[in-house]
Amino acid sequence: MFYDGHPQIERAAVVLRLAKSWFRIGSLEILEKSGEIELLKQLVDFIIKHHFPSINEGDVDKYVDFYWNVVNQTASLIALWQSVGFAHGVCNTDNFSLLSIIIDYGPFGFLDEYNPGFVPNTSDDEGRYSYENQPDIGKFNLKKLQTAISPLLTEKQKQSTDDVLKQYSVIYKTKFMDIFRRKLGLITEESDDENLVAILLKMMEETGSDFTMTFCNIGEISLNNLSKNNISKNLWALFTLKKHKWFKDWKNMYLDRIKRQNTSDRQRQILMKQTNPRYILRNWMAQLAITKAEKNDFSEVRKILRILTDPFSIQKEAEDSHYALKPPSWSKQLKVSCSS
Known part of the structure; x- marks a missing residue:
């Protein structure tokens, strides 16, 4: 959408991403919407068997237990995001893992100045996925998950999942306060x-x-x-x-x-x-690494990787690079979108 008619050759890379699973809320939504209920059941059973070993596969309430696990873990994950000022950028159901791990975070960003309305994705005009909206978006997505698995539930079990979803805010607030007390x-x-x-x-x-x-x-x-x-x-x-x-x-x-x-x-x-981490991946740090990489100098990329493997410890090379100082004024002009 920002193309101005003047093509520019840019360096590209092939990125290999690894995860325990790539199943998302959207993986179940699409089956429910298309009426493929038997396949939906097979998939949820597969996910439970391979990724939720604490759930008894023979339990008649296993789908309710599955839902409880995802609700609990999602609330915990978003509390962690908030605690380090992380904004995912595009929190739709296709980007929300059923294992509550972070996948498909394209235009993400960390807070510099504390601004609850911070939106990392410049193409998110409405601010739907702002930092402060993430907890509510998590609940919205879990409601979509509840709808997706509803064909597998009895009426009583549907009521149980209603009760589980009501606990989301309580779990989130508890996790949030646990972390911020430690902070x-x-x-x-x-x-x-x-x-x-x-x-x-x-x-x-x-x-x-x-x-x-x-x-x-x-x-x-x-x-x-x-x-x-x-x-x-x-x-x-x-x-x-x-x-x-x-x-x-x-x-x-x-x-x-x-x-x-x-x-x-x-x-x-x-x-x-x-x-409390001392170092985070700030946009200005990433931009410096990109600028050097475009000139075949990958030293900044490697340095950032080294430093962020231990963000809680004071590191000389990070201090020498001013990674813990006030971000430069030019960093406010940086914009990130899904194509970044």
Whole structure:
């Protein structure tokens, strides 16, 4: 759609993608829609046998159990996406694995500044697959899966799958909070934790704080320095966040919350560094690698691959390449589409 009538020769590659299975929600949808119910049954039985060993193949409720597994795992997967600021880009049912593994993510992207409405796919004009919409899209797709397997269910079992789908939001919220507690170094649960996270994210949104590095910076600063508001410019994301009018109140809430769980600052920092990646595949990094590769220099591609195999550890070559610094201003102009 962006072709302007001037062809340009570009380097291409053949990519081999490996996965445990390529069966998606759409693999079952198409059989239900075309009325191929016997083939649908054979396929679901095959998937259960080969990929869901915990399900008893002789159980009359095996299809309900199958649905429960997919709902649970999908909610967990999307909570993980949200926790690292990952936006899939095209979350239709043909791109949603029945094993809840990430496949067919073409125009994906990671958040730089925290923007809930972030859309990685420039051709997604309506923002259907924005970062903030992913949890609801997951539920929408699971509803489609429920419809696809409905010919295999009794009326009672259909009601059971209704009850399962209602649990999706509960499972997602539980998984989301479990991860975000760890992202903040919390090892216990309190009723007000959701508010602590929500206020932080709202401050990040309003200040344009970097999603990845804000959590890293909170994990890097000592509680003593945080309490004194002694935040150096080296902690650039947190330095941006502290400009918010709510920051002082949030900081005090956070310090009190850490104090109540009775753990050392060192324990807090270790947990946060194990949970929060320092390096993500930012668009500007990918673009640098592409530009060099077009000149037969694949060094940047290899470097990014090395670094992202261990994104939680500080690595000298990543620091030397400024991978943990504020993205360059030109990166805001980069656009990604399905043909990227």
